[in-house]
Amino acid sequence: VGFTDGCNGYRVFDPEARRYSTVDNVYFYESFKHRIDALRHHDQRRALMKAGKVQPVQVDDWEDSNAQGVRNLFTNPDASEKENVAQEVESGVEATQMRPLDDDLAQEVLRSAEVLRPLRLLPIGKEAKWTKQDADFIAHARERDLFIIYVENPKSHGSASRLRYHRYSRASTLREALELGATTKDIQHDYRRGFIKFPSHESDLPGHVYNAVEVAADHGIHHILDDVARIITPKNYADYMLARAF
Numbered sequence: 001v002g003f004t005d006g007c008n009g010y011r012v013f014d015p016e017a018r019r020y021s022t023v024d025n026v027y028f029y030e031s032f033k034h035r036i037d038a039l040r041h042h043d044q045r046r047a048l049m050k051a052g053k054v055q056p057v058q059v060d061d062w063e064d065s066n067a068q069g070v071r072n073l074f075t076n077p078d079a080s081e082k083e084n085v086a087q088e089v090e091s092g093v094e095a096t097q098m099r100p101l102d103d104d105l106a107q108e109v110l111r112s113a114e115v116l117r118p119l120r121l122l123p124i125g126k127e128a129k130w131t132k133q134d135a136d137f138i139a140h141a142r143e144r145d146l147f148i149i150y151v152e153n154p155k156s157h158g159s160a161s162r163l164r165y166h167r168y169s170r171a172s173t174l175r176e177a178l179e180l181g182a183t184t185k186d187i188q189h190d191y192r193r194g195f196i197k198f199p200s201h202e203s204d205l206p207g208h209v210y211n212a213v214e215v216a217a218d219h220g221i222h223h224i225l226d227d228v229a230r231i232i233t234p235k236n237y238a239d240y241m242l243a244r245a246f
Helices: 038-050 067-071 081-098 103-113 132-143 160-168 174-179 184-192 212-218 224-231 234-245
Strands: 010-014 019-023
Touching: 103 224, 132 174, 132 184, 160 184, 174 184, 212 224
Parallel strands: none
Antiparallel strands: 010 019
């Protein structure tokens, strides 16, 4: 992905461990002809064996909750460059045609789009550090009642936290989760491990554990940045920036 300041070698990103490192020697093997996902299969079968579960004849890669995050690092091999360009042009035409002239709505969208979920490179289930950016985003999500989705119950069987998660994970906002029995510590715990999705406000940066556009589309809504493209005019943006400045 580039170079590390003050170091010799290449800066690389491991999509499985979701970690950056600097190495001296890199082999650029670009052929996918003979590649199989044997290592992922080995890890999944080992996990099933340790859990005492029945081994399937064929392992499904897509049962891995981090599969989307790994796939998000790469372009779609089935789409030609010509098709990608056509899709971009088509989406641009659609955005122009769908743009409403509602100043109040435009201002609200711009305020909401100011804060996106911070980039998460760690896999789902691994605890991330709690930063000021995370705290600001959670406060933003609570204030604006952002739509949320919880992942399938990851808590230990028979635990009190699993029963509590089962109850509050049906919520569609953080406010509703609190009303259903979640605590602020529960929300922070689940957020730090990637158990909560924010379909309209996931990071659009490369390598983020969730694909922002796909997560939004999967739940039948637009990502907030798509709303900005559809709704905001140069005048709306200029008015908003002037209002913030003064």
